[in-house]
Amino acid sequence: MINLEKPHYDHILLDRLFQNILEDDIPSPGARYPDGDYFQYPEDLSVSGYRICWQLLNDGVDVKRFRFLVLNILLKGGTESVEQRQHFKYVRARFKHLRFACANFDRRHRYPWSLNLVTSLMGHMQDAFKNRQMARTRIFGAILFLTILPAFYALVRFQMRSFLPDSNKNMIAYHQRENAKIDSIVRREKITAHDFHDLRKIISRRVAFNDTFRVLHSSDYLDKISLYLADINGEMGDYHDRLVEKNISKPSSYKEDIFNLDRNISNRIIYLISGNR
Incomplete structure (x- = not known):
C-alpha cells in the first residue's frame, strides 16, 4: 500500500492547493486556452497527485468538530451563521477534491462508494440549508451524521487509503x-x-x-x-x-x-x- 503520509507536503503547498480549489469556479472573462501541446505528465504524477489531495483532507479536517457542526445544523433545521456555512463549505471542498482525486489518479477511476456517499450527503445538506429547507436539512443532516460517526467513518478512511496508482x-x-x-x-x-x-x-x-x-x-x-x-x-x-x-x-x-x-x-x-x- 502507498504511504500517503510521507513524503509530507508543507503547509504552503497545501494552502496553495486549497486556494486553487476555492478559485476554481470564479469566472475569468476573456480567459484563453494557451497555445502549444499539453504538458507531459511526470512519472510520479499519479502517486504525488493523490498523496497531496489525501493530505489536504487528512490535515485540514477535524472530523469530531465537523460532526458537532452537522449535529448543530440538523437540530436547528438550518443555519444563518456565516462562520458555520463557511466551515461546512470548506470541509466539503476538501472531501470533493479527494473524491475527484480517486477518479483522476486511481487506476480504477471511480469514487469509493463510502467517500462518495459522505460527500454527496454534504452536498444535499448544504443545498437544503442554503435554500432554507428545514425538513430536508434535518433528513440529510441525520444521515450524514451517522456516516461520520467513528464506526462508519473507519470504513471511509479505509477506502480513502486503499489507493491504486495509475500509469x-x-x-x-x-x-x-x-x-x-x-x-x-x-x-x-x-x-x-x-x-x-x-x-x-x-x-x-x-x-x-x-x-x-x-x-x-x-x-x-x-x-x-x-x-x-x-x-x-x-x-x-x-x-x-x-x-x-x-x-x-x-x-x-x-x-x-x-x-x-x-x-x-x-x-x-x-x-x-x-x-x-
Missing part, C-alpha cells in the same frame, strides 16, 4: 474517454438538466486534476489552463444552481425539462477537448 498512459486514455462523453453531450441539439449535471461533473474532475497538477509542477501554462477551466466551471456552476432551485419547486423538472446548452459554454468546451487536449 500516465492509462490516465491519458481515461481523459480521452471523458472527452468523448463531453463531446456526445455538448453536440446534442437539446439536453436535460441531468445531462448538464453529468457534463459539469466531468468538467469539475478536469478542473481538480489541473488544480493539483499545477501545485506540484508550477507553470504559467498550467495556470492559464486553470483560468480557462475556471471560467467554464463558474458559468456552469451558476446555471446549475438555478436548475437546483427549479428542481426544489418542481422535482420532475430535473429529468424532464430540455433546453439548449448556452452556445458560449458549448463552444469553449469543444475547444477544450479538441485535438489531443
